[in-house]
Amino acid sequence: MSVTIYDVARRAGVGIGTVSRAINGSPQIRPETKQRVMDAIRELGYTPHTMAKRLATKRIGIIAAIMPFYTGHFYQELLRGIQKSLTEFEYDLLVHFVDKPEKLNAYLDRTLSEKRCDGLLVISMDIPEEYVDQLQNARLPVVVVDRGHDRLDCIQVENERGAYLATQHLIRFGHHKIGMISGNRHSEPAKQRYQGYARAMREAGLTVKPEWFISADMLETTPKIQQNDGFNIHAGRVAMKRLLQMGEERPTAIFAASDILAIGAMRAANEAGLRIPDDLAVIGFDDIELADYLSLTTMQQPMYEMGKMAVDRIMEKIEAETEEVRQFRLTTRLIERSSTRQAGR
Amino acid sequence: MSVTIYDVARRAGVGIGTVSRAINGSPQIRPETKQRVMDAIRELGYTPHTMAKRLATKRIGIIAAIMPFYTGHFYQELLRGIQKSLTEFEYDLLVHFVDKPEKLNAYLDRTLSEKRCDGLLVISMDIPEEYVDQLQNARLPVVVVDRGHDRLDCIQVENERGAYLATQHLIRFGHHKIGMISGNRHSEPAKQRYQGYARAMREAGLTVKPEWFISADMLETTPKIQQNDGFNIHAGRVAMKRLLQMGEERPTAIFAASDILAIGAMRAANEAGLRIPDDLAVIGFDDIELADYLSLTTMQQPMYEMGKMAVDRIMEKIEAETEEVRQFRLTTRLIERSSTRQAGR
């Protein structure tokens, strides 16, 4: 039924090995012969059978990515970077979105029991300990993205440092009463950003009032507030409202652990009649599109680069078949816009 | 090196056919035999070789989706629907994001010359005429999503009708001077939504002033304004600004062809000191997350359902190997929030 290399070989009057060599650009073939084969291919409308090729070469040409089902610029950019690099390698991207953490396990089980990809990108998720061994035993190259890991390759942004710099930026502008709004604390980046905030405060000799820190898990547990792991606009707004209830005691500047939280916070401030940055300075984290639109100062994460790097690294692992583990950290960059400014002016 | 069914067969003391039957749940096997095979599989740590299976069965278990590189809730929800349904069928999703239309062609070429998926979802993109024949000849099941097509299966929302109803909603509230803000006019949905708007106006005996219609392609061609095919917040804002320059002649209500445009428009209105809905009523299209947050009345598109349906349909085509072409249209739903209200109150 379908045209195979045997048909092509017969038509071109050569052997199947020669056809294969012609197709795969082997130098071991005379140009005339190659031309003859190519003609035959065109005449017969031959297309190679991908699965047979994959069986023979043991190379699948697919990288799988597992990631949470979150909205947002962050993942969009990350995917852009991933796609870009993958296209260069002529690999395809298999994506699997996960809404509940349990589903990660199910997917890992499936990936381990059927080899359907050459490598795996685990994005913004924590791999349960028991799977780490399994992944290593299976010799499946894995790169963890947006999370740290001590036994697997990982690529992440310097969350602690970024938060530290963001907070320092506010301090430099003369703020003393600096609050922080965060998504759910259990996530790794949330923790690290808190650390950075606290360190900057400490080093500047400022007190970190516990009531100035509000994370999504401290708010109501409605679905709206909890979506995206607490990194959402509603949480930012509600958290800010709560801070504003403190009256005179309220912070004069806010470090938000993500731009979308910052935007929610800005909204609450506006609703309360406060002007930004005069009455309240706000700095975010991410640099999403809206941040630019709303003139939000923020710490930019190199998301696109992170995606590219993740792919480059996994390809390196696939090709070198190395077991070596490397941790990468990318730096953040301050994007100064008008939501922050010299205090008291 | 790796464990094959031959190893399993030997260990279990059966033939390879029996192992295959045990694995694939064939009824043609004695329970005890099956148990013995399963034990052997566990003892040896056997995992089936996916590519060999695919070669033998000619079934790949992968659906590919091509879509533009746009941000947003729309695609997020669509993907959720796709993923959900695909998981039920135990198929994987290969995604390919495209930034420039030319790249669609490159991808189609590749898809046609190597069979790497059982079916193809083309999302929010127009397939060049010459590829339509090729796709049909290759007998690759295709479903076009978010666009209409006369020779291929397609699933789309009733854009014309949705826009008609949205406009009617404004008319019902007593508005006579209704403007429209749109993304680039060349896209199919943009055209259809304009048609619906115009029809509602016509039927109500209202004049459609040409200067009340502004689309992104009529604005500056900066990257910001042109991103996402003109469906972005900047375009909405700039378009609204322009409408407001008309002074007394300006529309009192706006139908925006997407929520994000509506949000940009609302921003411009606020900046000009106008209150919504009192000074200006705004209705959007999509029902993205922010719409709820900002209390924007909108026409909701059933994006999740669209995704599910697309997969269900493509699976149907794969299984039935039918050539039959079907067009589906999903209805929109008015979500009334506070950006629209009885006029003049």
Add this chain to the structure above:
DNA sequence: TCCGCTTATGGAAGCCTTTCCAATATTTAT
């Protein structure tokens, strides 16, 4: 116990490549 029918089992053949080795053609050096 034997026959005929049903159910279970073994394994060759087929799916379509790539790769490797032996064989042949060509070129180079002498």
Add this chain to the structure above:
DNA sequence: ATAAATATTGGAAAGGCTTCCATAAGCGGA
């Protein structure tokens, strides 16, 4: 012109699974 070295070529074997057909085992009835 000829041996030696090099460039091409052909095709068997391998890759691991499913499937189909022939064979064997099991079972009920006579």
